[in-house]
Amino acid sequence: MKSPRPTWRKLRATWRDTFLLLRDFRLPLFFFALLIGGGGLAYFQLAAQAGEPLASPVESVYFVLTLVFMQASRDFPRAWYLQIFYFAMPLLGIGIVAQGLAEFGVAFFNRRARGKEWEMAVASTFNQHNILVGLGHLGSRVVKQLRELNQDVVIIEAAPREDLADAARALDAPVLQGDATRESMLEQAGVRRARVIILCTQNDNLNLHIAVKARTLNPNIRVVTRIFDDDFARALEQQFGFRALSATGMAAPVFAATAAGMDISAPITVEGQSLSLARLNIAPQSKIAGLAVSQIEQKYDVSVVLLRHDGKSDLHPAGDQRLATNDVLAILAGAEQINRIAQDNR
Secondary structure, X not given: OOOOOHHHHXXXXXXXXXXXXXXXXXXXHHHHHHHHXXXXXXXXXXXXXXXXXXXXXXXXXXXXXXXXXXXXXXXXXXXXHHHHHHHHHHHHHHHHHHHHHHHHHHHHHOHHHHOHHHHHHHHOOOOOOEEEEOXXXXXXXXXXXXXXXXXXXXXXEOOOOHHHHHHHHHOOOOEEEOOOOOHHHHHHOOOOOXXXXXXXXXXXXXXXXXXXXXXXXXXXXXEEEEOOOHHHHHHHHHHHOOEEEOXXXXXXXXXXXXXXXXXXXXXXXXXXXXXXXXXXXXXXXXXXXXOEXXXXXXXXXXXXXXXXXXXXEEOOOOOOOEOOOOOEEEEEEOHHHHHHHHHHOX
C-alpha cells in the first residue's frame, strides 16, 4: 500500500536533496562569488586610478556581474588593464557557471543514479516510522506486511540484494546501505524520530548490539528483534523490555503486527489454514470503534475470542456488543485479515 502523502513527501525529499546538492557544489559557488566580488572591488580601485571611476564598490560589483554575461552597462574603457576585464570576466565567469550548472543539472535530474543521497533525502522526511535492519527474506516480507498496515519503513542493510531492494523501494521504503552498528547510520535512518526498530539479521549478538545503540540514541524507541535462542529471547524481554521473537515466532506477520503495536501469537495451522491470535487496543480514531462484535466478524472474516470493556474481560462477547475506544479486542484470524483490521484500527 502506498503512503497517503506521496506527493508531499517527494516534494520534501526533493527540497532536502537539492539542499545537499547545493552543499556539494559549494566550491564552484564560492569561486563564482569570489570572481564577482573580488573582481568588482579590483575594478573599482583600478578604475579610480585610470580616471574612470564608478560611484561605489557595490556598483562596481554589479558592473562586473554584467560583464560576466556580456551585458556591460558602460562604454569600453581607455585603460588597457580595464579592457582586460571585458575579455577575461566572460571567459572565467561563464566557464565556472557552465561547468557548475552542467554537473548540478545532471545530478539534479538523475537523482536515482546518486542512490545513497536520494535515499537519505527520502528517509529524512519520515517521522514516527519503523526502522528495519536486515533486508533478507524475512526482512523483505516484514516490509511488505508493514506497508500493507500503512506503516512507514526505513531499511538499513549492509549489502542489499538488488531484487529485494528494488521491491522495497517500489513500496516507498528507502533502503540505506551501511553498517547499522554505527551511530551515523542510525541517525541517517532517523532513529531519534522513529517509533520502532525491527532487527531481522541472523546474528543474535549483532541484533542486540544495534538494539542497545538505538536505545541509547532514542530511549523511547520500541525494539523488536529476531533471536534464535528461546531462553535468550525471554531474558531480553525481562531485562531490557525488548520484544524478542525467537525462531518459533519467525513469521513476517508476527514481526509486522508487533511493530504496529499489536500482540500476536505465532501462527498455527488449522485445516490447512495459518491462523494467529492477535490482541489490539481500540485506538481513539479507529474505524472499528462503534462496530458490533458480529459486524467485526462478518466484515473482516475473523473470530472474536475476547473483548475487554471497562476493565472486564468477556471470552464470549455478545454479537450486539459494540466496541469503544480503549477496549481490548482479541481475534483469531489469518495474516491478511489481521492486517486489514489493524490498518482500520489506526
